[in-house]
Amino acid sequence: MEPTRGHEKVLIVEGVDDKGCVIGLMRNHIPWEEPWPVFIKPTGGAGDILKPALLSAQLKEHGVRTVGIMLDANSNPAGRYQSIRNTCSKFSLSLPETLPAEGGIAKNAGGMRIGVWIMPDNASEGYIETFLRYLVPDNEEPIWKHAKNAVSAAKELGAQCPEKDIPKANLFTWLAWQSIPGQQPGIALTKHILNPRSPHAAPFVKWFRELFEV
Amino acid sequence: MISSISIKGYRGFENFEMRDLGRINLLVGTNNSGKTSILEVVSMLESSGDLTRLWNILWKRGERSVRMLPPLEKNPAPRPVAEADVGHIFHGHEIHPGTKLSITAKNESPEKYLDLEIRELAPEEKVDPQFVDDSDDSPLPRMALRMTGNPSPGVPLVVLSRNFGIPGGQLRRPKRSQSKRPVQFITTESSSVEEVMAAWNAVALKPEEKLVLQALQALDSDIQGIALQARVAQQYWGPGNRGGFMVKLKSVEQPVPIGSLGDGIWRMLALSIAISQSKGGTLLVDEIDTGLHYTVMSKMWNLIYSAAKDSNVQVFATTHSYDCVYSLAQICPDADPDNKITVQRIEASKHESVPYDQEEISVAAAREIEVR
Numbered sequence: 298m299e300p301t302r303g304h305e306k307v308l309i310v311e312g313v314d315d316k317g318c319v320i321g322l323m324r325n326h327i328p329w330e331e332p333w334p335v336f337i338k339p340t341g342g343a344g345d346i347l348k349p350a351l352l353s354a355q356l357k358e359h360g361v362r363t364v365g366i367m368l369d370a371n372s373n374p375a376g377r378y379q380s381i382r383n384t385c386s387k388f389s390l391s392l393p394e395t396l397p398a399e400g401g402i403a404k405n406a407g408g409m410r411i412g413v414w415i416m417p418d419n420a421s422e423g424y425i426e427t428f429l430r431y432l433v434p435d436n437e438e439p440i441w442k443h444a445k446n447a448v449s450a451a452k453e454l455g456a457q458c459p460e461k462d463i464p465k466a467n468l469f470t471w472l473a474w475q476s477i478p479g480q481q482p483g484i485a486l487t488k489h490i491l492n493p494r495s496p497h498a499a500p501f502v503k504w505f506r507e508l509f510e511v
Numbered sequence: 512m513i514s515s516i517s518i519k520g521y522r523g524f525e526n527f528e529m530r531d532l533g534r535i536n537l538l539v540g541t542n543n544s545g546k547t548s549i550l551e552v553v554s555m556l557e558s559s560g561d562l563t564r565l566w567n568i569l570w571k572r573g574e575r576s577v578r579m580l581p582p583l584e585k586n587p588a589p590r591p592v593a594e595a596d597v598g599h600i601f602h603g604h605e606i607h608p609g610t611k612l613s614i615t616a617k618n619e620s621p622e623k624y625l626d627l628e629i630r631e632l633a634p635e636e637k638v639d640p641q642f643v644d645d646s647d648d649s650p651l652p653r654m655a656l657r658m659t660g661n662p663s664p665g666v667p668l669v670v671l672s673r674n675f676g677i678p679g680g681q682l683r684r685p686k687r688s689q690s691k692r693p694v695q696f697i698t699t700e701s702s703s704v705e706e707v708m709a710a711w712n713a714v715a716l717k718p719e720e721k722l723v724l725q726a727l728q729a730l731d732s733d734i735q736g737i738a739l740q741a742r743v744a745q746q747y748w749g750p751g752n753r754g755g756f757m758v759k760l761k762s763v764e765q766p767v768p769i770g771s772l773g774d775g776i777w778r779m780l781a782l783s784i785a786i787s788q789s790k791g792g793t794l795l796v797d798e799i800d801t802g803l804h805y806t807v808m809s810k811m812w813n814l815i816y817s818a819a820k821d822s823n824v825q826v827f828a829t830t831h832s833y834d835c836v837y838s839l840a841q842i843c844p845d846a847d848p849d850n851k852i853t854v855q856r857i858e859a860s861k862h863e864s865v866p867y868d869q870e871e872i873s874v875a876a877a878r879e880i881e882v883r
Contacts, residue, residue, distance in 0.1 A: 300833075300879035300881040301879065338878070338879075340878060345878070348870075348874065350868070350870035351874045353871055354871035354872075354874045354875040354878070354882070355878075357865050357867060357871070357882070358875070358880045358881050358882065360881065
C-alpha cells in the first residue's frame, strides 16, 4: 500500500488503540478535521518504535518536518528514552539528557523538530492506561475504586491477567460499567466518559500543542 | 565499488555529495531533481571521461546541432557536420575559459576523479583539421575542453568548435590506451530494437546467453530458449517489431515472437544482456521500473542483486515508482552487509542526498514511510 503523503507532522504511537486515545483526547483541545493537523501512525508496538532504523527512516521521510513519539514506559522509561535520544542525536536533534516531566522537544538548524512523551508521565514506570486512570471524572472515584477491587478479587480467584497489566484491567473494567458499556478509551474521551479536560491531561496536551505548533 | 561521490559544477549540481553507496543504489526524487544527471556523472567517471560516452550523453539529451559546411567545388553534395553542445553540462549553462566541473569518487585509494575544464588554446597549440570541421583563419583563440583525472582520460584535450560544440570529428581521434572498465548505461530508449539486437550479438553462443535465458525464465518459467531469427527481406518488415527475437515456450510447439510475451520480457532481455556485459564494472539503469508490473519487479531485483554480486557489478538505477522501491525493500532483509543496498533521495536544493540503508528501506516499506 502506498504511504499517505503530504503530511509534515507525524506522531508515532504503539498501536491503533493509542492512536484512538490521542485523537479522542486532542480533539477536545484543537480542531480535529481534514486535513488532519497531525498524522498519527500506529506501528507494531514499542519494539518497532525503539528500532533505530524505524526512527531514522521516519526522520528522513520526504516532506516530514516534525516527528513526535509516544510510547509506554513499561518498566524502563529511562532506557527507552536514551535509545530514542541516541538515534536523534545523529540528526543534530539534541534531546535533554534526562526526559523532563513536561516531555522532550528538540529542533535542529535544518528546521526538523522531534518530541518524545513516555507514558504515563515521562518518569514513572507504567502505560498509557496508567495515564488514563487520572482522567476518570472525580465523581466517578467510588466506582473506580470498586473496579479496582473487583480486579483484585478476580486475581485472587485465579484470573489470568498478568501483574503488569493490572492498570489496563482496571481501566477496562471501569469502562465496562459506563453509560455506553465497553467503549474504547478513545471513544470514552470523545464522549467525555473520561474527562479530556482533566488537569492531569494538561501536561500531555501542552507538549503535543507545543511540539506540533497547533 | 564507489562508496561516496562528490559532484561540483555538473548541470544543476553546484556542490553535491552522495555517501554510503553500496552494491545496489536506487536514486529517487522529484522530476528534475537530477537523478539522471547522477547516472551520467557515474558513467563519465567510471569510463575515465570517455569522449564517445560524453558525446552520447549530450546527444541523447538533444544537446546537439548539425551544421552544413559550404559545399566543395568538385562535389556539390551536402556536407552536414554534427556537434554536441558541451555548454549544458556545466552548472549555469554558460561557459568561458576557466569554467570547470569536477567529479570525485572516494573508495579505495588512490582516489578516482575526473575534471573537465574549458580553456583557450595557446597560439602554439595547433588544431588538426582532420578532427575539427571548421578550421578557419580567424585570429580569435579557439576553446578547448581539457580533461584530467585518475585514471587519466583517453583524450585529454578536445578542441571545440566555434559554437562551443564538440565536433563529431573529435570522436575519430586516437585515444590513449586505457584499461576499460565496462560501463553499461540503459535508458528507456535503450530498449529500442536496434540496441537490443546489437547487444544480443555480444551474448549469443557465449556463456552469457545462458544467464540471459535464466533471467527470462525467472519471469516466465515456460521459456525454454531464445534466438534471433534471420529475416528475409528485412527492409520490408518496417518499424514496430521486436527485431525477430523468437522464443520457444514449453507449452507451444512453434517458436513465438518475443513480442507475444509483452513488455516485461523485452525489458528483462535488455537488462539481463546489460548485466552480463558489465562484469567487474558498472550498470546504470534510468527508470528501471519502465514496463514492469509490480509482481515482476521483485524477481527483477533478485536477479539484479545476485548477478551484481556474482559478477562484481555496482548498480545505480533511478525510479519514480513506489512499487519499485517497495519491491527492492523485499530483498533487503536478506541482503548481506558487504553488498549493501541503498536508496538515495535526491533533492534539487540540498547539497547531499538522503541515504537509506537496507534496514531503513525495509522498515519504510513495512511502515509506509515515503522515501521518495
